[in-house]
Amino acid sequence: MSAKQPRLVEVKSISKSFGNFRALDSVNLTVRPGTFHAVIGENGAGKSTLAKCMLGFHALNAGEVVVDETRITNPDDARRLGMGMVFQNFTLVPSMTVAENLLLARKDLPAFLNSREEHTRLQKFLETAPFSIDLESRIAHLAAGQKQKVEILKQLYLDTKILILDEPTSVLTPAESDEVMGVLARMVERGTLSVVLITHKLRDVMDFADDVTVLRHGRVVASMPVEQANPVKLAELMMGESRPPEPITKKNNSTPTAAALEVKELTVRGDNGLVAVNQVSLTVHRGEILGVAGVSGNGQRELVQAIAGQCTIESGEIRSFDEPFYPTRRGIRKAGLFTLPEEPLENATVPSMSVAENISLRKFDQPPFAKARWFLNRSAIKDAALAVIRNFSIRPPFPDVPIRNLSGGNVRRAVLGRDLMGNEAKILVVANPCVGLDFAATAFVHNHLVEIRNDGGALLLVSEDLDELVKLADRIVVMSCGVIAHETLPSELDRTVVGGYMGGHVAASASCKICS
Amino acid sequence: MKRHSMIPSPRSIESVAIPAIAFLLAMALFGGFCVFWGAPFWGVFSSIYRAGFGSWYSWQNSLLRAAPLMLCGLCTALPARAGIITVGNEGAFVMGGLAAAAAGLATQSAPAWVSLSSMAVAGIIAGGLWIALAAGLQHYRGVNAVISSLLMNYIAIAFMLQLVEGPMRDPGSLNFPATYPISPSHQLGRLFNSRVHMGLVFGVVASLLVWFLLERTVWGMKVKVVGGNSRTASLVGLPLGAIILTASFIGGGCAGLAGMVEVAAVHGRASHAIAAGYGYAGILVAFLSRQSPLRIVIVSLILGAVIASGGSLQRDLDLPDASIAVFEGIVFLLILASETLYGRFEFFRDTRDAF
């Protein structure tokens, strides 16, 4: 690896539109060689688009990206000038080993590989690399954090000098995240790397970055050295106005309430055959929101799927109102237990069906939607859909369009509306409800959830956003490596302690069968 | 935004126009192919047309072929709507025919309607179980239904041949092994003094029934949810296994019924001739109809005419019988290729699409 200096990157007034949608508008950015530059903004602000433009993936509508006097017009230019990116979705091949993945990334790979020679080269590279990973392990067997490290290694192996990272820490525990960021920051300090970090985590910005640029709706609203910034100011700039978090009215329940949802020693295997949920027990009471915190990939998805009936339970039990719960249509109706999984379009709708049909999914076999138990009453279905569309402000307000034509936020509204209309929901299991939603939509969803709680409903809220949990939950548990590692109240929450448990390497490590 | 319900939407026009254009293109290519072999371009198609639709005689030939195509098409289409793709139509057809023959021979002494009913029931059950088995193996064991059903086709044919040449053999059927014949009084009747048998009615009724089930009943909605997104189906508590098995059973039952018709109306007995390839043609029909029952009726008619005209090319133009298979192949390939054109043309775009 040569000790060249990274080059100067200048983004000069670039604009990029997709059809009618203006993603970037006259964006200026400068990444000085050997600096750590953070780009922050809300979801949809244009951060990922900016990164892709910098790497030459998109043709620009205006402006140019210049690296050391050379214009970038396509990804090969960017690659040649030492730019590389670590994406949010892994770009690794699961059935291949780490070594093969590293080799695959090279453009100058010879047609015939001398495996011993290549292996020695890789070993030598690993010695100088900041992380160590077993070269022969298959990607499919690695945890998310390790995959992220392989991605970074890949870039270093390719001699990337200007590294762009798109929300890299979303799959890392706080400890892993600090480790990775720390390593990169040290390389920046030594002058061998420039880093562009796209994130919405202000803590990472304050701890590691030299400069920060704030994007909002495709425009740069501020750009400054980090010394001149502070989290409150940055948050304001990101959101657009100084807005204290909306106070959520919660009723105080002083009397101990009955258990609505009980999960007893639940064990579930994930897609890869390994145990994902490991004898988890928890209880949600009526009129309570139980928050499940944790970095994704620690069994939360499987927990939700198990309750929803989307995957099989290996052992353990789920009970609702002190009776065994079976996720059949009758069981769901009887218990009033509805699940709203994450990524609603993929997991909770039939994308090719219309909005009206999707809204009717829980009830189409009951009157008034079914006549004489056998025949569909399409006009009743349509009317009910119109009511949900009205009450939940779904755009566009046409019941007959395929639901896949709607934006993510509107799909979420439709699914929420489906389950909340009719007030039959007594237990709600919700996962990451506000991903991809703007501020107003998030508030809308949160208010509905709290309303259910106040009316006596029990909510199991799984979320990767600790702020969301602190705002809404009555109790918070941390799920890590498939077990419940820690329990706390929002008022007593200590982020470092919680962060430690998220890694599972504090007291809970003895029971952590996956990490050890 | 209201649309007058009588005017077809751009989408439905598109779904007729694109396959129609592909068909015409296939005709052009096939015509060119025949010209290369010395046959006149238009002569080829007029020969096909005459043999398919030219006279009442030809119409009957076409309708006779269309009947099993409809039923076999449903065999692929209905499970496909539930998310299971199989190609086991031929196997279900053969098993249905075999079971029907056995039932028919066992009820020779009963009144005709009893015998025919039991043949039909036997055929439906045999075919239905056959396809349900493949579907069940995929759902409960993860065994790819396409491959398992294809294997089961060969197994069914071998089984049938073994029985027809062995235990069920009629000693009188010397060079052409077959079962004992079913007496003419107990065979399936004809319609209106024509050569077209009741099988056509079965085909049309079955298609209408399946359409009705899918579009107008609660069960049909369940099938479409399961086929549209099985995760969502589980989420709303639908019993995936039961729905998939039922849909597959009904689909397989249709093919089994077609097998029964082949035995009870066409041959009057079971022999290797009942493995006539209607099953594979049924797959074609289902995909060309985009798994829609009403379309299956129309496509079956057209394909039936094409198949019926197979011999005409040999008679009129001295082209080998297999020319028709080449035509079928070209049509199939082009209509499949045309699937890629949906949604590409501005002309057909619905203004409510894409927000």
Next chain:
Amino acid sequence: MHFNSVNLWVVAAALLGAAIRGSIPYMFVSLGECLTEKSGRINLGMEGILLMSAMTAFAVSQRTGSPWLGALTAAIVGGILGLLHGSLTELPGVNDIAAGVAMVVFGSGLAFFFGKQFVAPMAPQLPVLEFGKWASNPALRAALRISPLFFLGIVTAFVLHYALKYTRWGLHVRAVGDAPEAARSMGISARQHRLIATTIGATLAGIGGAHLTLYFPGIWSEGISGGQGLMAVALVIFARWSPLRCLAVSLFFGGAQALDPSLQALGFGGFYHLLNASPYVLTLILMIVSCSRSRKLIGMPGALAGRG
């Protein structure tokens, strides 16, 4: 019952010889299908390709008098059909399964169309290697006549194995088949690699087809492939997408096919059809046993997982 020991040896040798002979088409088609599936495509049209190339080999051999030219042309024809199938399935919105069935209809239609004029007794055959020259028993000698294509098949399996593991192209093909998006993000063209893999795969199947008609008994008939094209697809699945395992399983299948004449020779007969069906039954049973509900079989290329 007392078996004559010499007879038993002869029968065993005959079985081995038949297994080797029978394995050749399976080898080539399964290696071809293995490569295709490694790149993320499933080609169900192999049956049609097999028929068309079998007919081509026969026809060219008869017309030109050179069986090797016949085999070569068969391979080329296979490649062309593979290219056609590959291009068709690359079009967005085209269903792989339907495309495969279409290819079977088209390929067999073409084969029967052109083949009508070639249903003459025999065409010049590919030469064989005589491994039984030392034997006095003519049956034994006949049993040990092995086609050079057998050894070509073995070599092909090893070449494929090596290529997938130790060449840049092989890594690219595996990446494309397992994680197409990841490959795309690294600048590897999924379409190109799939297309090439499908074409090469069908070319290999073409060689297998040549063996069907250019080897004893050396006739062309419409049923000559007998479902082997399809069987190879199942074969690849429980060889778990490994070229070397494909080799072993092909021998096993070839042997299974040879069972009927051997059993008849030993005195058990009359189950012709059921025995014919035994490879299909075995395949089905093996699939049932080795698959499990947790969808993904070990070794399955990721891009195949979402199929049918």
